[in-house]
Amino acid sequence: MAFERRLPTRHRGAGLLAKLWLVPWSFVLLLCAVAAVGYVALYSAGGGAPEPYASKHALRFGFCLVMMLCLAMIDIRLIARLSWAGYALGVALLLLVAVHGQVGKGAQRWIELGPIQIQPSELMKILLVLALAQWFHRASWERVGRLLFLVPPALAVLLPVGLILKQPNLGTGLITAMVGGAVFWAAGVRWWKFALILAAAGGIAPIAYERLHDYQRARIQTFLDPESDPLGAGYNIIQSKIALGSGGLWGKGFLQGTQGHLNFLPEKQTDFIFTMISEEFGLVGALGTLLLLGLVVCFALAVALRTRHQYGRLVAVGLGVNFFLYIFVNIAMVTGSIPVGGVPLPLISHGGSAMLTTMLGFGLLLSVHVHRDAEFGATRQ
Known part of the structure; x- marks a missing residue:
């Protein structure tokens, strides 16, 4: 397979050329295929035109693709040394959001850095993976078992x-x-x-529920009984289920989705983009999309299995799980399996922050793959 390729002897020590040889171009093509699905869906969401969603999607992906390949060339050991500095930057951005963040749909989640608007919470997930991987990467099995050793990384998560x-x-x-x-x-x-953590979380769940915002409690109540308010809080998920079911096996055809094009389906370009795909391309199109996304997750796990150093393995697992959770939460949300939570479908939904952070994660994943034989030193006891 492509990700098992090794350098020919004549290329060893050739620097950039050697690293480019190790890039799994089949994976890059896979990402392009997923982004192409997003372009088609967003073209339809825009009423059969590249504006206002599809063209921006293509431009963002093209820029992020170049960024991803450049990041793949960076030595993973340098990234490891900068992991905690990146974590500190992520926390600083979250604090900046609390002070100067942009408010949208009742939440304060975005900040503007010049012409760019970013959501630091998306970036923080990637930076957290790097920091935790750096903490654990040379720790022995005995050290990981010590409770005091786990306190700093636990606080780093909290x-x-x-x-x-x-x-x-x-x-x-x-x-x-x-x-x-x-x-x-x-x-x-x-x-x-x-x-123990899950048991504690279950114990405080009733208290946490009472401290939720009104709209968050409404989402949970709507999830349990969406028909109780079909024209209000339950409208989104009811329309999503109608669109999913109306697609049938083969779908209604490209640009023929009634729920989306007659504007019954809310947020069709972001949270509910999978519903548009299912309505127009049916169960076959939906499963094909999931297959492409699943192959991306499988690649991340394959990188983790084939990497010699613990840092790379942990980064690959963390990034693979992050991508999987994006997919799982979005699909479960639009099918009514969990409360609606506003999580986009990666590389397919419209949105700059999600695209940037997703491709940043893939750049790091490719860096792990390219430098999978790097030497990190002895294990700490």
Whole structure:
């Protein structure tokens, strides 16, 4: 397979050329295929025109693709050395959001850096993975088992999660916590520690529910009984289910989706883009889209298995889980399996921050793959 390629002897020590040889171009083509699905769906969401969604999607992907390949050339050991500095930058951006963030749809989640508007909570998930991987990457099995050794990385997870929940952004906050937990698990933390955390979370859940914002409680109540308010809080998910079911096996055809084009389907270019795909291309189109996204997750896990150093393995697992959770939460949301939470479908939904952070993660993943044989030094006892 492409990701198992090794350097020919004549290319060893050739620097940039050698690294380009190691880039798994089949994976790059896979990402292009996923982005192409997004372009087609956004072209339809724009009423059968490249504006206002599809053209921006293509430009963003092209820029991020170049950024991803440039990032893949950076030595993973340099990235490891800068991991905690990146984490500190992410926390600083979250604090900046709390002070000067832009308010949208009742939440304060965005900041403007010149002409660019970014959502630091999305970036923070990537930076958290790097920081946790740096903490665990040379720790022995015995050291990982010590409770005191786990306190600093646990606090490193809780700090950004708390700041994200404060915005408020419950969905991203929970995903950030789960991504951090995935790195803990991959590092060898014992299962019973996770069981204690889950038990504690279950104990405080009723208290946490009472402290949720009114709209967050309404989302949970709507999830349990969407028909109780079909023209209000339950409208989105009811229309989404109608669109999903109306597509049938083969769909209504490109640009023929009635729920989307007659504007019954809300946020069709972002949160509910998968519903548009299902309505126009049916079950076959929906499963084909999921297959492409699933192959991306499989590549991340394959990189983790084939990387010699612990830092790269942990980064690959964390980034793979992050991408999987994007997909799982979005699909579960639009099918009514979980409350609506405003999580986009990566590389397909319209949006700059999600595209940038997703491709940033893939750039780091490719850097792990290209430098999978790098030497990091001895394990710390």
